[in-house]
Amino acid sequence: MDWFWRTYANRKHTQWEKTFLWDMIEPYRRPRSLIPLVTLNIAAFYTGVVGAAITEQLYKEKYWEEHPGEAVPMMKPLFYFGPWKVEREDFKGP
Numbered sequence: 001m002d003w004f005w006r007t008y009a010n011r012k013h014t015q016w017e018k019t020f021l022w023d024m025i026e027p028y029r030r031p032r033s034l035i036p037l038v039t040l041n042i043a044a045f046y047t048g049v050v051g052a053a054i055t056e057q058l059y060k061e062k063y064w065e066e067h068p069g070e071a072v073p074m075m076k077p078l079f080y081f082g083p084w085k086v087e088r089e090d091f092k093g094p
Contacts, residue, residue, distance in 0.1 A: 015029045074086060 055078070056075055060072045063070075063072045077084060
C-alpha cells in the first residue's frame with residue numbers, strides 16, 4: 001500500500017508542475033483566432049436573409065393565387081408580436 005500512495009503523490013506533484021509551467025507560459029501564447037466565430041455569424045446572418053426572402057416570396061405567391069391581379073400588401077412580421085404601424089395610404093392590412 002505504501003507504493004500506491006507514493007506513486008499517487010508523485011503523479012499529483014508532476015500534474016501540479018505541468019499546470020504551474022503552463023500557467024507561466026499562458027500570457028505569451030498567441031490569442032485564439034476569431035475567424036471561426038466571424039464565419040459562423042456571417043453564415044447565420046445570410047441564412048436568415050435567405051429564409052426571410054423565401055418566406056416573403058411564398059407569401060406573395062399565395063396571395064396572388066387568392067387575389068389575382070392585385071397589389072400584394074406588406075407581410076405582417078412573423079416573430080414580432082408588439083405594435084407595428086405602417087403609414088401609407090395604399091397600405092391595407094393583412
